[in-house]
Structure formats: C-alpha cells, structure tokens
Amino acid sequence: MPFKDLREFIARLExxxxxxxxxEEVDWNLEAGAITRRALEENLPAPYFQKIKGYPAGYEMASxxxxxxxxxxxxxxMAPDAPVKELIEEYxxxxxxxxxxxxxxxxxxxxNILKGDRADLLKFPVPMIHEGDGGRYLGTWHITVSKEPGGDWVNWGMYRHMLHDSKSFAILAPPPKHFALMMEKAxxxxxxxxxxxGTEPISSFCACTPMPYGVSEVDVAGGLRGEPVELVQCETIDLTVPATAEIVIEGEIxxxxxKDEGPFGEYTGYRSEQRRPRPVVRxxxxxxxxNPIFTMSCMGVPVDESAAAFAVCKSASFLDELRSKGLPVTGAYLVPEGASHVLVVSTKVPYYNIAGEIAHVVWGARHGCLTPVVIVVEDDVDPCNLKQVFHAMMTKCHPWRGINKIEHALAWPLIPWLNNYEREFRIGARVYFDCTWPIDWKPADIPKRMSFAEAYPEDVKKKALAIWEKYGY
Ligand SMILES: Cc1cc2nc3c(=O)[nH]c(=O)nc-3n(C[C@H](O)[C@H](O)[C@H](O)COP(=O)(O)O)c2cc1C
Ligand SMILES: [Mn+2]
Known part of the structure; x- marks a missing residue:
C-alpha cells in the first residue's frame, strides 16, 4: 500500500x-544542518526534530x-534491503x-489558510543549513509546481529556494531544467x-527525477505508487497541489x-558557485x-537525498535511453558516491567502440551535461559493485587508448572543477573510460580473469564448496 502522506512514511521509517x-531543542540556525550532515555521513537514521528553537510545539522538522x-x-x-539493481528495474x-x-x-x-499579512514564511523553521550559505533555505526537499504558459503541462521539479524575507524567496533552475524552459516561453x-x-515520499522523489519534456511528474508518481495522487486547487493561483501536503506556498514570479541568491553547499560536496541575481517568487x-512538518535536506559530501534518489531514478533514465537506442547494455549505475558526475554502464561488445556510442547517448540524454564521466564495463561486471568496477578500470582501461577526452562540452555550472570563467559560460569537458577488451584481439589473446568462478573446472569448485560445508567456514 502506498503512503498516504508524510506522516505515514515517517512512522514506517521509524x-x-x-x-x-x-x-532536545535544536536551533534552525546551523544545528539541524550539522546533525543531519553527520547522520548522513555516518549512515545513521534520519533525524526528526521535535523542538525547534524559537518555534512553538508542533512545528517539527524531518530531515x-x-x-x-x-x-x-x-x-x-519495497524491502529495505532490496538490491539497487532491482529498484532500478522496478522503477x-x-x-x-x-x-x-x-x-x-x-x-x-x-x-489553515493564510493570506495577506498572515502569509508569513518565517512562521516555519526555515533552516540555515551550512555555514556560509547565502541565507536560510526554504526549499531543499519539496515540489516546485508550475504550468507551461499557454498549455496544460504541469511540471514538478525540485529546485532550491533561498528565503529573501517573510514574503519572498528565490529559485535556482538553470536550463535545461523544465522550470527554466517554461519561464522562457512567456x-x-x-x-x-x-x-x-512535506508530501508522501514518492511525490517529492518524482519532483527530482528527470522526466522528458511535456511529461507531468504527478502522473508518474501515480504509476510509481500504484494509486493516483490526490490534488486540490490552490487558493490564489491556477495550480493544483497534493492534498495531504504539510505546507503549500502560493506565489508568482x-x-x-x-535578486541575489546563493551560494549554497551543494550535492557535489562543495559550495562552488557565486551569489548571482536569480528570479524572485512573491x-x-x-x-x-x-502541526505542519517541515522537510529539509542537507546537501554535501555524498551520500544524501540527491545521491540516493538519483542512484535509482537517474540510473533508470539513462538505462532507458540507452535501451531505446538498441544498445546492448545490461545495467547502468549513477554512483552515489560520485556526486552524479559518473555513470557506470555494463554492456555486451558487439562492435568497435561501443563505449563511445554509449557515452554519447548518455551525454545526449536529458541532464547528460550533469554527468561528464562515463565508465563502460563488460557485462561480466556488475555496474553497481564498485569493487568490480574499480578492478576492471585498473586492469582493462588502457591509459591512452581507453581514456577518451572530449575537450569541448556544455558544462553544468555546479561542477566544482570549473574555473569562474568556465562556470559563467558553461564551458566544460567530458571523459569516458573504455574498460572493455578491444574487438580486434583474438580470443586466445584476451587475458583470463582469475576468480573462483572462472579459474576452476566445475568439479573442482563443487569439491571445494563441499569443504566449506563440512568445516563450516
Ligand atoms: C535535494 C535536491 C535539491 C535540488 N536542487 C536543485 C536546484 O536548486 N536546481 C536545480 O536545477 N536542480 C536541483 N535538483 C535537481 C532537480 O530536482 C532535478 O534535476 C529534476 O529533474 C528537475 O525537474 P525537471 O526535470 O522537471 O526540470 C535538486 C535535487 C535534489 C534531490
Ligand atoms: Mn519535468
């Protein structure tokens, strides 16, 4: 049964x-952020703050x-220990x-319906998440709803929102994000x-997944839940929002x-871009x-929400795109520890330079510019198993033939290795690592992998396994 609201999900997580x-009382000013950051870095349970300094009882925060x-x-x-490969295919x-x-x-x-002076953003415990952030961040785990001007397409995105004051906040959504494309239309x-x-979990998850242009994330959220999302009309604008949400803020740009927005500690694990003028939502x-429950995430050194959610939804989108082109790929994994920058793809090798074909499909996909590194392994390597991937990379990727640099490419501005000039004009570069054996090597010339599974005849392996059983080791 899908979760009806955030409260049911919190109970299940607990x-x-x-x-x-x-x-214990926790300060919205850095303390909630620090506790969340450590919890994420140590892979500890998600902190649920029940008393926030300066806020009345009942104004709680899930992080x-x-x-x-x-x-x-x-x-x-699904089962909490379901392998990520299964989650990707199920998605x-x-x-x-x-x-x-x-x-x-x-x-x-x-x-509660608040209009005029009563519509005050500071009513909620908006957190200052990291030291050095440009302000308190109102939106870090949420849905940003907008409608295509002159059309019916409703987009759900998750774009960071910095608080300016009690009545206004910022949005960061550069192209090719759908919000930016909608703004450009009118x-x-x-x-x-x-x-x-504060929605049930799948709706917010869908807001951060890369759907194609024109697809409404709310329909996909219904599919993922197996039940439709319930929506209700807004009070002052022509948009609809999830009925069981904790807080809904209606506004316009x-x-x-x-107005200046940022900087902000980001999913890359760094604070790396400058404060810049960005659109204001009034x-x-x-x-x-x-008793509204506020939600926040504390981006930083992975793994956090973006890394975990993307390991499922973005791996799936890239896999979908590669399969749709008829490429013989067997798996794809956006490595959570790699800050969305690296996709590992496993494939059969039917012809020359399949690695290059794969890399260019990845970069041509939506959000391809956020993933400048592609590692291509053969289908005997599980792309979700980093030990296997690292071994393949260190033993099969020729430092000159196997590392293919693309010197000129569109960059995503949050990538930390860009200099200021490159960041401003989005001048980037890309690389793919070909960890497959060359197509023109004779089978006899291909080094044989020395693993238990591959280096012994079946009868010897059977006997060896019997020893295990007998001695229980
Ligand atoms: C916690 C979190 C924060 C995010 N913040 C931003 C952001 O500030 N700006 C942005 O463009 N994308 C951000 N993203 C990524 C977008 O949500 C994601 O690319 C999504 O696909 C955008 O929706 P769209 O495809 O409808 O444009 C964030 C993702 C997560 C998980
Ligand atoms: Mn979208």
Whole structure:
C-alpha cells in the first residue's frame, strides 16, 4: 500500500530503524544542518526534530528522509534491503504505467489558510543549513509546481529556494531544467509557482527525477505508487497541489524581478558557485496542516537525498535511453558516491567502440551535461559493485587508448572543477573510460580473469564448496 502522506512514511521509517526522534531543542540556525550532515555521513537514521528553537510545539522538522538507498526502497514500498539493481528495474516498470491524479475538495493541507499579512514564511523553521550559505533555505526537499504558459503541462521539479524575507524567496533552475524552459516561453508574463513541502515520499522523489519534456511528474508518481495522487486547487493561483501536503506556498514570479541568491553547499560536496541575481517568487498565500512538518535536506559530501534518489531514478533514465537506442547494455549505475558526475554502464561488445556510442547517448540524454564521466564495463561486471568496477578500470582501461577526452562540452555550472570563467559560460569537458577488451584481439589473446568462478573446472569448485560445508567456514 502506498503512503498516504508524510506522516505515514515517517512512522514506517521509524519502524524500520531509519528515523530517530530528537526531543532536545535544536536551533534552525546551523544545528539541524550539522546533525543531519553527520547522520548522513555516518549512515545513521534520519533525524526528526521535535523542538525547534524559537518555534512553538508542533512545528517539527524531518530531515534526510530519503538519505540512503534503503529509504528510497521503503518509499517505493519495497524491502529495505532490496538490491539497487532491482529498484532500478522496478522503477522502470512502474514509471511506464503512469496514473493520472484525482481532484479532491477536502484536503488536510487546507486546515489553515493564510493570506495577506498572515502569509508569513518565517512562521516555519526555515533552516540555515551550512555555514556560509547565502541565507536560510526554504526549499531543499519539496515540489516546485508550475504550468507551461499557454498549455496544460504541469511540471514538478525540485529546485532550491533561498528565503529573501517573510514574503519572498528565490529559485535556482538553470536550463535545461523544465522550470527554466517554461519561464522562457512567456518571459513578459508573471509565472505562477506553488512550493509544496512535506508530501508522501514518492511525490517529492518524482519532483527530482528527470522526466522528458511535456511529461507531468504527478502522473508518474501515480504509476510509481500504484494509486493516483490526490490534488486540490490552490487558493490564489491556477495550480493544483497534493492534498495531504504539510505546507503549500502560493506565489508568482514577475517579469524582470531578480535578486541575489546563493551560494549554497551543494550535492557535489562543495559550495562552488557565486551569489548571482536569480528570479524572485512573491508569496500570495500559504496553506498548511495543523502541526505542519517541515522537510529539509542537507546537501554535501555524498551520500544524501540527491545521491540516493538519483542512484535509482537517474540510473533508470539513462538505462532507458540507452535501451531505446538498441544498445546492448545490461545495467547502468549513477554512483552515489560520485556526486552524479559518473555513470557506470555494463554492456555486451558487439562492435568497435561501443563505449563511445554509449557515452554519447548518455551525454545526449536529458541532464547528460550533469554527468561528464562515463565508465563502460563488460557485462561480466556488475555496474553497481564498485569493487568490480574499480578492478576492471585498473586492469582493462588502457591509459591512452581507453581514456577518451572530449575537450569541448556544455558544462553544468555546479561542477566544482570549473574555473569562474568556465562556470559563467558553461564551458566544460567530458571523459569516458573504455574498460572493455578491444574487438580486434583474438580470443586466445584476451587475458583470463582469475576468480573462483572462472579459474576452476566445475568439479573442482563443487569439491571445494563441499569443504566449506563440512568445516563450516
Ligand atoms: C535535494 C535536491 C535539491 C535540488 N536542487 C536543485 C536546484 O536548486 N536546481 C536545480 O536545477 N536542480 C536541483 N535538483 C535537481 C532537480 O530536482 C532535478 O534535476 C529534476 O529533474 C528537475 O525537474 P525537471 O526535470 O522537471 O526540470 C535538486 C535535487 C535534489 C534531490
Ligand atoms: Mn519535468
């Protein structure tokens, strides 16, 4: 059964030992961030803050709730220890059966409707997440809802939102993000935005997954849940939002309204870009549940929410794209420890330079520019097993033939190895590592791998395994 709301998911995480309630008073100013960061780095349960300094009882905060692969598995209603390969294939199966949302009239997110002066963003414990961030961040685990100007396509994204003041906040969504493409369609008109905080887990997960242009993430969320998402109409703008959300902020971006945003400690594990003018969202209304639960994530050195969620949804999208081109790939894994920068692909090798074919499909896919490193291994290597991948890389990748550098390529501005000039103009580079044996080597010339599975005849292995059983070691 899919989770109805965030509260049900929190209860399940706690039952699985993946969430810890913290009753002690914690400061929104850096303390909640520091506790979350350490919990993520040590792979400890997600911290659930029950008393936030300066905020009334009942204003609680959940942090790091999809901060490892196990929590993503729980969100998908699968066994917490399901192998990530299974999660990727299950995700692909379910996302191909989207379910349209249903509209409801009575919605928990309308328990409190705040307009005018009462619509105050500081009512919520918006955290200062890292020392040196450009401000308190209102949106770090949420849904940003927008509609294509002149069309029906509704997009859900997850784009960071820095608080400017009690009535306005920023958005960071550079092209090719869908929000940016929607803004470009009608630059002279106001753009309505709903910021939804505290949803059941799949809706927020879908907001950070790379769907194709024109696809509504809410339909895919329905497919992944196996049940439609329930939506309700906003109060002051023409958008709909998940009915069981904890907090909904309604607002609009006016043409030319820009203000400095950032910097921010990011999913790459660094704070690496400059403060820059970015669009401002002006608040029109806020609605929230009684005792609203705020959600945050503390990006930084992986693994955190982006790394864990992307290891499933982005691996799946790349795999889908490669398969759709008829390439004989057997697996793909966006390595969580690699900050979204590296995709490992396993494949059969039917012809020359399959590694190059694969790498270019990856880079041509949506969000390809965020993943400048591609490692291609043969199908006897599990791309999700980093020990196997590293061994293949160190033994099969020729330092000159196997490492292929692309000197000129579109960069993603958050990549830490860019200098300031490259970051500004998005001038990047890419590389793929070909860890396959050359197609023109005779079978007899190919080195034979010396593993238990491959270096012994079956009868010897059988006898050896019998020894194991007999001595119990
Ligand atoms: C916690 C978290 C924070 C994110 N913050 C941003 C952000 O500030 N800007 C951005 O462009 N993408 C951000 N992303 C990635 C986008 O959510 C992701 O690329 C998503 O596919 C965007 O939606 P779209 O494909 O509809 O454009 C973030 C992802 C996560 C998990
Ligand atoms: Mn989208």
């Amino acid at each position: 039952k699985e030992g993946q969430l810890k309630r913290i009753k 790091g709730i999809l901060g490892n692969i196990q929590r993503v598995a729980i969100a998908m209603d 692909l199966k379910r996302k191909d059966k989207p379910i349209k949302p249903v509209m409801v009239k009575d919605a928990p997110c309308k328990e 630059p002279a008109k106001p753009m309505e935005v709903a910021l939804v905080i 006016r043409p030319g309204d820009m 608040v029109k209304a806020i609605t929230h549940r009684n």
